[in-house]
Amino acid sequence: MLNNGEKMMAYEFSGYWKDVGTIDSLYEANMDLLGDSPKFDITDSSWKIQSRSPLAPPHYIGNGAKTVNSIIMSGCEIFGDVENSVLASSVIVKKGAVVKNSIIMADTVIVENAKIEYSIIDERCTIGKGAVIGEEKSMKKGISVLGRDICIGENVKVEGGKIVDKDIVKEGK
């Protein structure tokens, strides 16, 4: 067309754009939804993002729970601390558990005193009592990722940057 001398114009898109092709960019795109004035505002009622909404009751936040700078979907039950995180529907965070800087997908259960930091956890995982998943971003080990339906046993530690695709019942196995 250019060779034929036809008029072709460029249009600059100045809104939010993110290529979500890697674990890191998927993580970043999720985190861009957070904050009091987020980079990408999904609550904008003039440009509603349509999706398939789960048939779940509203989420419940218990006494002593903390939900700070996070987005939480229906069906969740939160008794522990959730900070800078994105929780999909029906995630359960039990007492004493801490979820920080992480993305937790639907139906995952995080049992008492488990700690999740800088991680992406897929659907229907179970994180056992006192287990520790991921390490702080500042440790520069990267994001820990748990695949779907993974069970992590009591007190198991999953290092930062590790990708887990099999159940870990005991430390080192």
Add this chain to the structure above:
Amino acid sequence: MKAVGIIFSNIHDNNVPELARIRTLGSIPFGGRYRLIDFPLSNMVNSGIDTVGIITKNNYQSLMDHVGSGKDWDLARKDGGVILLPPYGELNNNTLYNTRLEALKGITNFLFRADEDYVVMTDCDAVLRINYAEILEYHVRNHADITLVYKKRKAAPGELNETTFDLGKNNRIIGVNYKKELGSEEENIFTNIFIMKRTLLQNIVMDSISHNKNHFMAEVIASNLKSLNIYGYEHKGFYAGISSFQAYYDSNLALLDEKNRHELFGDRSVFTKIRDSAPTKYGNSSLIKNSFIADGCEIYGEVENSIIFRNVKVGRGTKIKNSIVMQDTVLGENCTIDCIVVDKNVTITDRKTLSGSSNHPFYLGKGIMI
């Protein structure tokens, strides 16, 4: 299950005049994302009933909007499904009904056209999970003509005008009492759920037309306790009766109890009209305790012992306590509300303080601005 369902959406509107002034009792919002009619409708669908007639009277726009084609309850069907039965809907039906029996006289075509053997009738004044198929089994086992469901309980504060049963051997109903006021004792209080053969109901309705009977409990049930086999069925699970504004408030807050919540929603089978909302967003300054919160909210303040419906916005420094806040309501910054039922679309501007009391919650009407 070979039964047709009939839901009376309006019959207890006077229980909660505040909320039912602009809608039917059935379309009163409940529990963060539901309407009262969702509970009987879901119970019917989960019990295998696939034809449900909804009797309306007035103010039913919001009900039609909510139920729509019935697809969210899997009741959008070519054969059966959900059928709205408005007043004046049939030939020669030119009076507005006042009682249950009069309402039934207006739907004789619906009753005669159905081909199911049984009828399950319920109102929208109770929040409970109940399997009608089990009651039907019990009904057949007892060779009952009519089975009425009751809950053994104490009266709620301010609860008036209930029907209670005296039970004989094997739960046969031997006495029916209408009580203007209930005592402090546990009683067998009727839940307004009936099961009977469809042909029996047809005969009752035709007989009522020819003998000008208008009151189902007095003229049909109470006067036929000997000639018909009428049994009671005890509902043992969670039950929240919406018998007054106070009861509406208390029943909502009852969902903050884990046991109640799991009994009602445990198997995720309460259906409702699904709308897409973003997940709820909590700001850096939010603090939440013991609350039930729907999708689409933006919360920057504090929420305690409360039920928050969809798309509610809570500004910084604002405190919501012991309250029920319905959808699309916006609270500005540094407000405090305590023991208030806030209807839909209310705007509360910055630095307002409103407070009711737990035994006398206040009500803010739909769409008002404070």
